[in-house]
Amino acid sequence: MPSNRPITPSSLSIKDQPWQIHWDKDKCTLCGSCTAVCPVNAINLDVFRKRKVETSLGLNSSSSSVFKVYHGIRQKTDSAYACVGCAMCTQVCPNDAIMPYKSDEAGKLIFHVNRGGQPRRRGGRRNVAGGLLDQIKFIRISMLTDPALDAGRHEFELRTLLGRVLPPEEGIAHFKEKGWIPPVREIYPLLIGSMSFGALSPPMWEGLQMGVAYLNEELNMPVRICTGEGGCPPRLLRSRFLQYVILQIASGYFGWDEIIHAIPDMKVDPCAIEIKYGQGAKPGDGGLLMWYKVNKLIAAIRGVPAGVSLPSPPTHQTQYSIEESVAKMIQSMSMAWGFRVPVYPKISGTSTALAVLNNLTRNPYAAGLAIDGEDGGTGAAYDVSMNSMGHPIASNLRDCYLDLAAQGKQNEIPLFAGGGIGKTGNLAANAAALIMLGASGVQVGKYIMQAAAGCLGSETDRCNICNIGLCPKGITSQDPRLYRRLNADEVAQRVVDVYLSFDTELKKIVAPLGRSTSLPIGMSDALGINHRDVAERLKIQYVV
Amino acid sequence: MCRLFAMTGDTPISPMVALNALDVMREGHDGSGVGLFLRDLGGPFDDMKNAPILSGIFTKNGIKRLDTFMMNLGFMTKYKISFKLPKNSPQGVPHRDVYLVRAYEYPEEWEGRNFEELGKELMNIRLQLREMGQAEKDMIVFSFWPDVIMIKEIGDPLTVGKYLNLGREDLTARVIMAQGRQNTNYAINLYACHPFFLQGISTMTNGENTAFVPIKEFLKSRDFPGYTGFQSDSEVFTHILHYALKGLGLSIEAYKHIITPLYGTDLETHPDAQLLKQLKQSCRKMIIDGPNCVIGSLPDHSLFMVQDRKKLRPGVVGGHPGQYAFASEICGLDAVIPDRDKSKDFQPMHLDTAIVGPDRQEINICRQTDPLPPLH
Ligand code: SF4
Ligand code: SF4
Numbered sequence: 001m002p003s004n005r006p007i008t009p010s011s012l013s014i015k016d017q018p019w020q021i022h023w024d025k026d027k028c029t030l031c032g033s034c035t036a037v038c039p040v041n042a043i044n045l046d047v048f049r050k051r052k053v054e055t056s057l058g059l060n061s062s063s064s065s066v067f068k069v070y071h072g073i074r075q076k077t078d079s080a081y082a083c084v085g086c087a088m089c090t091q092v093c094p095n096d097a098i099m100p101y102k103s104d105e106a107g108k109l110i111f112h113v114n115r116g117g118q119p120r121r122r123g124g125r126r127n128v129a130g131g132l133l134d135q136i137k138f139i140r141i142s143m144l145t146d147p148a149l150d151a152g153r154h155e156f157e158l159r160t161l162l163g164r165v166l167p168p169e170e171g172i173a174h175f176k177e178k179g180w181i182p183p184v185r186e187i188y189p190l191l192i193g194s195m196s197f198g199a200l201s202p203p204m205w206e207g208l209q210m211g212v213a214y215l216n217e218e219l220n221m222p223v224r225i226c227t228g229e230g231g232c233p234p235r236l237l238r239s240r241f242l243q244y245v246i247l248q249i250a251s252g253y254f255g256w257d258e259i260i261h262a263i264p265d266m267k268v269d270p271c272a273i274e275i276k277y278g279q280g281a282k283p284g285d286g287g288l289l290m291w292y293k294v295n296k297l298i299a300a301i302r303g304v305p306a307g308v309s310l311p312s313p314p315t316h317q318t319q320y321s322i323e324e325s326v327a328k329m330i331q332s333m334s335m336a337w338g339f340r341v342p343v344y345p346k347i348s349g350t351s352t353a354l355a356v357l358n359n360l361t362r363n364p365y366a367a368g369l370a371i372d373g374e375d376g377g378t379g380a381a382y383d384v385s386m387n388s389m390g391h392p393i394a395s396n397l398r399d400c401y402l403d404l405a406a407q408g409k410q411n412e413i414p415l416f417a418g419g420g421i422g423k424t425g426n427l428a429a430n431a432a433a434l435i436m437l438g439a440s441g442v443q444v445g446k447y448i449m450q451a452a453a454g455c456l457g458s459e460t461d462r463c464n465i466c467n468i469g470l471c472p473k474g475i476t477s478q479d480p481r482l483y484r485r486l487n488a489d490e491v492a493q494r495v496v497d498v499y500l501s502f503d504t505e506l507k508k509i510v511a512p513l514g515r516s517t518s519l520p521i522g523m524s525d526a527l528g529i530n531h532r533d534v535a536e537r538l539k540i541q542y543v544v
Numbered sequence: 545m546c547r548l549f550a551m552t553g554d555t556p557i558s559p560m561v562a563l564n565a566l567d568v569m570r571e572g573h574d575g576s577g578v579g580l581f582l583r584d585l586g587g588p589f590d591d592m593k594n595a596p597i598l599s600g601i602f603t604k605n606g607i608k609r610l611d612t613f614m615m616n617l618g619f620m621t622k623y624k625i626s627f628k629l630p631k632n633s634p635q636g637v638p639h640r641d642v643y644l645v646r647a648y649e650y651p652e653e654w655e656g657r658n659f660e661e662l663g664k665e666l667m668n669i670r671l672q673l674r675e676m677g678q679a680e681k682d683m684i685v686f687s688f689w690p691d692v693i694m695i696k697e698i699g700d701p702l703t704v705g706k707y708l709n710l711g712r713e714d715l716t717a718r719v720i721m722a723q724g725r726q727n728t729n730y731a732i733n734l735y736a737c738h739p740f741f742l743q744g745i746s747t748m749t750n751g752e753n754t755a756f757v758p759i760k761e762f763l764k765s766r767d768f769p770g771y772t773g774f775q776s777d778s779e780v781f782t783h784i785l786h787y788a789l790k791g792l793g794l795s796i797e798a799y800k801h802i803i804t805p806l807y808g809t810d811l812e813t814h815p816d817a818q819l820l821k822q823l824k825q826s827c828r829k830m831i832i833d834g835p836n837c838v839i840g841s842l843p844d845h846s847l848f849m850v851q852d853r854k855k856l857r858p859g860v861v862g863g864h865p866g867q868y869a870f871a872s873e874i875c876g877l878d879a880v881i882p883d884r885d886k887s888k889d890f891q892p893m894h895l896d897t898a899i900v901g902p903d904r905q906e907i908n909i910c911r912q913t914d915p916l917p918p919l920h
Contacts (some may be wrong), residue, residue: 167826175822329586356685408762515833520755520758
């Protein structure tokens, strides 16, 4: 900033930036790769001044200092161009000459991102690292009273059920009388949660679908993936791969025109229908696809004009009460597929979850309940929703499970938990903890983006620009120049890697607990935590 | 580990035979406790098949309370076994005032009630007594059922048997189950000792049920007063069997499909695949886990043995028509029926239910992949 200019309230120095670029003049060859790759134009080629001492060689002349210019990389300080720490510049630099560093003090940018009166929106998760799930330990180790199982050699039956399970008496009666038995799917307990086509780029979506198909058809792992609220590509709707897909319907009904019209042509039924009432990252707020990402393809699939932002309403507009909302929608969705497809709602974690659950227990068509906790990720949401709204998943899920158990319905309405599972990389341990707290399965999104596609986002607010279509990894961008960085086959390969390693780790957890014949849903005696209040709240053991 | 021995024969025998068999297998239990289940009784009880027999342990005060309680209900004592105990109990066996085995006459007003109703009442009385006893610590009640006697005590099985003089002539049975206990928790609660009993169904287990907590939660929520106790993770095997037979009207062949259901191609290609899938889903919360060998006795006098899904515990069945025994180890079998054709001994594997029916003519092997008997 030149010294004769006025300082505006939002004038910040590099020191005030949350991410600071360190650039090494000696290593830089001024190739321009970093400035070209930076998704937010945070750096540019600039002119710097240097002072040089010129030593005199002659006897009569004295040494002097001269000023010269040189060219280098400069970080912008305007908040509109703030570095997001993605480190793509580092990735492309042939000489390792540039690297973003997290500021050593609280960044000041946060106070100025709302210029123009528009609060910050971003992708990612609540900017709080770590979480409770990592602190839960598995303490009931079988050794002598019960020889431990061998995770590598024994057989394990770790599938779960998605669908309304009849109580045993009714199940047998319906079987004998050839009555209606609600559809139930036997699936793998780790689901890829709802990430829409539109939020994700074409190669990302394709890669996920291919990975899931491979897991099912080559490895006999019944993995399921949810579409999110963005419809489903027409060819997928008419292919056999639809059976691995959970179609989501949300308050914007995006893509449902296409889906409904495709029903007569469907070769197989979808795995299930998820009705989204809420999402952990932005509870009480609708979906959001910002205009940057609504290109022709996305617009066509969603049945909307291109280039406009697509905020879904916070609730389903046609309904006004939970009874009506849940009952009507579940019933009409069930009816659309001849009552052959499980239909379940997904809500964000909330202290009112029990009310929803109790309503579902009375609805014979409700096939389950998915709860997405406060640590859930998103492609776009208001920062404030992400950071401050919502309920932690552990106690929410536990309350629901214990409530079902008190009613004797713990086997009838499967609960699926999501939000922050594998946040610090401990995917299997987090998933197993939730299962033992009562979840029938878990949904993950962000973890898959990180592990299968190399997403850079983190809870230290790194990157997280998924909302504006500039994803430097091509995961959440609709710009072919960006998404061609991502290869669908390689994503598929990584999805398979993730599942295979998860499967081994899950066995490494359940085998020492002496469990192999069924998924240990609600096996709370295996859990312990080094915190008395948490132990009491979750009704697990307090261990120190 | 614990050791199990069970026997069924045309001629009533003394429970000491079973305790001797346990003694032969003593390497597998530490002598910390013993449980006996006798059914299809011989001796004086042979003539009172319908009279409910109360088995338990009482203090002097407990007996008084019991008498008042039963009298008020209108039960009259019909016959009882009096145990004359030596002054001092052997080492490791606690001193008790009264070991009770007493057959009752039903109250008059109960006449005309069908067995279903009687069974319900008998169970409720047993539970009530159990509760009363737990409150005052003066009675422990094991069973209250026609033609069934149960004895449980802490200590080495053979020592306990001799101390109680179980070799007496008036105590014999055609069906006997016995368990020698490996103590896993220092203070032994007799309610945690096998065999477990509920409305004519009894099972005992050698193993550890690692799925205990979810199963317990499920059974508790069935709203059936008999599913209670849960002092041992093996007690739920009895409850699940009861639920399968009485609650769901299934047969013993279906029991294994509930505790360790089939999966994969075995399930897909099973002739009753549709029913089995339905059962597997509906009864998912009753799937057991861990290593377990379960031996059980049914109201029709059949004895059976099933293993966990991986068959991680030993178990063998052998004998000859008219007499069969189930044991944890072959040496236990050898001790009791040495003259059998050993080549016909059968060790049930992960899919098998071995059943010796009431006629005691053969060992029926029911594989899980076999068709199920039709539902009724
Ligand atoms: S770290 Fe990312 S945002 Fe920051 S300068 Fe480098 S490329 Fe640009
Ligand atoms: S790498 Fe892409 S998906 Fe990941 S946080 Fe950045 S913009 Fe979002």
